[in-house]
Amino acid sequence: MRRERSDIIAFMGALCLFFSTIEYLFPKPVPFFRLGLANLPVLLTLGFFKPRETLLLVALKVLGQGLINGTLASYVFLFSVAGSFTSALAMITVSRAFGSRITLVGVSVFGAITSNIVQIILSVTFIFGMTAWVIAPVFMVLGSVSGVLVGLFAERFREQSVWLRRVESTYVATG
Amino acid sequence: MSRPGDSRFLRRNIGPVILFVCGAAVIPAFLFQRSVVVKLVQVIVFAVLATAAGKKIKPVYFLVMVTSITFFNVLSPLGRVLIQIGPFPVTETALVSGVVKGLTIVGLVFISLFSIRPDLRLPGRMGGMIGRVFFYFERIIEGKRRKLEPRRLIASIDEILEEIFEPGVPEAEAKATIIKTTRLGYLIAFAIPVVNWVLLLPFFATIGAV
Known part of the structure; x- marks a missing residue:
């Protein structure tokens, strides 16, 4: 049974990498901005993955992205690790605290904002310097918009996907 | 054997672990480099190596990156004033430190791009x-x-x-393709760090003089 659960985590990790490559195809409105499509599987599995499984999925996502994009030994990887883990922790916390009273849109926006705050702090501290705070509001607005879009798609996918329902019923039962 | 001009030359001639070690050995030599000109040349060479590893480089993206890092550094004046643009003085130390920081960050990305690839197996x-x-x-x-x-x-x-993916049904294990390092590959993987460390000799000479 454990093997099956680790298998679905690995598969969701692969889905994160797939969405990450899809995102690469979209033009970026501003440099350094990301839509966050790779977070979709993380959002979709919050309901039936245990917190440590979600964190393992995030670890697989950032490591996989680092290996595929070749950014494992660069600042990009550190930004990705910091942003992804804080965002995942924020999403786990709000989804557990509010349960069914919060939609995936709300959870996604929380995650996006947390990730953006951490990445802005890192870029101000290590790359651009204090003057870069002037662009922080732009990134926060863009981050919130992308959080809403990803959350809306996740919500729709959770409602309509037969496959996700099957996965959920199989792995909730074996967890 | 593929020619050095092939877009995946490094990938075909050097195994993932040797290439990873090569990249790791280059990083300190690149970080300690103080000369802006040498650093710029290193960044260009790393970009070529990343291309030889089969990675696609977007020059505009990296140019925007170096420019924006330099721009934000220049906003905090430091050192001799070079020119005055409206109310903003462009100072020498801030400008040089911005360019060096930008090149360092972009160079590290290129090193990572050429030395890390998906078939690198983590333990x-x-x-x-x-x-x-x-x-x-x-x-x-x-x-x-x-x-x-x-x-x-x-x-x-x-x-x-x-x-x-059918939920609950286990899958067969994946088969990995193993790429062995050729003689030319070993030579290149050895030469890249050596050249970068040799470029640091003037820096060590300065320390010796102090």
Whole structure:
């Protein structure tokens, strides 16, 4: 049974990498901005993955992205690790605290904002310097918009996907 | 054997571990480099190596990156004033430190791009899990060639997912393709760090003089 659960985590990790490559195809409105499509599987599995499984999925996502994009030994990887883990922790916390009273849109926006705050702090501290705070509001607005879009798609996918329902019923039962 | 001009020359001639070690050996030599000109040349060479490893480089993206890092550094004046643009003085120390910082960050990305690739196997349980992730990733990419219909997007995604991953049914293990390092590959993997460390000799000479 454990093997099956680790298998679905690995598969969701692969889905994160797939969405990450899809995102690469979209033009970026501003440099350094990301839509966050790779977070979709993380959002979709919050309901039936245990917190440590979600964190393992995030670890697989950032490591996989680092290996595929070749950014494992660069600042990009550190930004990705910091942003992804804080965002995942924020999403786990709000989804557990509010349960069914919060939609995936709300959870996604929380995650996006947390990730953006951490990445802005890192870029101000290590790359651009204090003057870069002037662009922080732009990134926060863009981050919130992308959080809403990803959350809306996740919500729709959770409602309509037969496959996700099957996965959920199989792995909730074996967890 | 592939020629050095081939877009995946490094990938065909050097195994993932040797290439990773090569990249790791270059990083300190690149970080300690103080000359802006040498650093610029190193960054260009790393970009060429990244291309030889089969990676696509977007020059505009990296130019914007160096420019924006330099711009934000120049906003905090430091050192001799070079020119005055309206109310903003462009100072020498701030400008040089901005360019060096920008080149360093972009150079590290290029080193990472040429020295790290998906077939690099990480040790331990996590390494095994990553191998599994790549196995499924390849299957998803193959599945993507089937039709994704925008009008019934979620249903068509569902069909692909159903085909690739049936919940509860274990899959066969992935087979990894092993790339062995050729003699030319060893030579290149040895030469890259050596040249970068030799370029540091003037820096060590300065320390000796102090």
